[in-house]
Amino acid sequence: MNLTGNMKERNCTTQFLNFETEYPKKYHFRIQNREFRATAVCDPVVITVKDSPPSPVINVLGTLKEKEDLTVTCSAFTPCPNSPPKLIWNLLKDSHNNLEGNTDGTYTAQIQENITLTDKHDGYNITCSATYPLNGGKDNKTAEETRTLSVLYSPKNTTASMSPLGLVSADATVNLTCSSRAKPPVRNFTWFKISTGGPLKVFEGDFYSFNVAEGGVYYCEATNDVGNEASSKVKVTMRDRGFASTSFKWGAILGGIFGIIVIICLVILVWRLKSEGQTPPEPQVQTGARVSTEEPVIKTDPEESIHYSEINFYKMRQGPSSERGPQENTVYAEVRASHTQNQEQTADSSTDLYAQVRKPKTGQLT
Structure with a gap:
């Protein structure tokens, strides 16, 4: 046990080393000078000894929104200033530990880190551990705390898709679908068509279905409370009418030729079967x-x-x-x-x- 401080200034501290769980819980302060003794019987100090150290505390200061700066602090109670705990977290491996005094006379070990939030920090787990030395540093015990971040961000990975793919015929139905991820969720989707005068709003909603009258270029825009994002462009291309007519004609011709070939093969097959089946x-x-x-x-x-x-x-x-x-x-x-013998022979002589x-x-x- 060590006694530090200046008693004349009424500032003194008693430090217990290698405190054991078997020690009594209640303690009284006593002043003794030769034959004079004074004991604060009415004002005892109760000390509770625990086998496990207290867990550190993670504080998050700032708005959890993308592109905002966030200050994260991890602190741990320090019962022994001469043997403070070692704080480590996953934000930065070699963080500098600070020891700060509290108004109640206790001490707190602390580490702090500033980060700029992105959508990747949403759901990120911040883990801080405090390792307390025991028996003069021969042994130690560790306590750990975890905090999960919930970050708001604007729409990301906004994409527009079209079905069916490829060339489409006139009056055919085309389906455009818009998708995105955001937090909070997307409030609305808006479809635009590129025109000579600029983007032209044509529809609101994630699913846009229409009958094609002419080709064009389309894209969608996703919006939530944090921001918005536009998708890549999709192009709707019309099938040439002449090409379709020619394809139909060639299809009909090839189909007719195939049918004739099938009929000829069937006739030959039937003739051969009859020829093989004749008897005298x-x-x-x-x-x-x-x-x-x-x-x-x-x-x-x-x-x-x-x-x-x-x-x-x-x-x-x-x-x-x-x-x-x-x-x-x-x-x-x-x-x-x-x-x-010289007479001319025919197929049937x-x-x-x-x-x-x-x-x-x-x-x-x-």
Whole structure:
């Protein structure tokens, strides 16, 4: 324990070193000079010992608005002026620590920093820590405090977008959208069109939809209580009518050609399917009075020609059979004829000839 100051001036300070939590809470000031002793029993001092140091205090002075200067102060209670706490924060690594006396006789360690606010400081966390030395600097304990800034700023990143993109046809619907970030939020959006006389106000609102009558250049402006900002320009370009007509004609022509090709392919496909599905005719037999016998055609050498002849014999029946009329039988004969080697050949070198001879008969065919 140390006693400092001048008692004659009634200015003295008692300093306790390595104070322990087991020490009593109530203390009385006593003056003792040889046999004389005086104790301030009616005016005790109560000292509460805590295991953890007090947290520092962050003070923000000024308006939290962009482009404004702000003074930030971090202070910590200093119970021992001979061993003040070390203050550190994230605004500046090597900040100078000041020790200031208070009106009540206590001391405060303090650091201070001046900053110019921008929109990036909105939501920024300022952290200040106070480290107290213990046991003559052999040990230490740290307390920390955090303060979040809420900065007002004008609209930022204002953009204008258009849909659909690219060339647009006459009387088509075009949608223009304006977006921005601001604090406080954007109060209103205003759309302008560039004209020969300067910007012309055409609409208010973040979403502007209209039918195109002519091309033009547009931009939007966002406004809040702090300020405003204009977006980049967007250009609405009309599609040439002649180009659209030509494109339509070419589209129709190409579509017709494609359709014709598809039809031709289908016809060829159907023809091939029918050709592959043909089979030779089966022999036919007629019953009753007329009997037909047909021999299948045997394909021989291409130079051969096949001749057919048909002979019908009519025979009159006697009795009741004559009432039905003459009966006929059909007989086919096949004759093969070979051509000479020097004779000109065609794609189908065989020729089929048919001859029919009908002969009536009176009796029953045996």
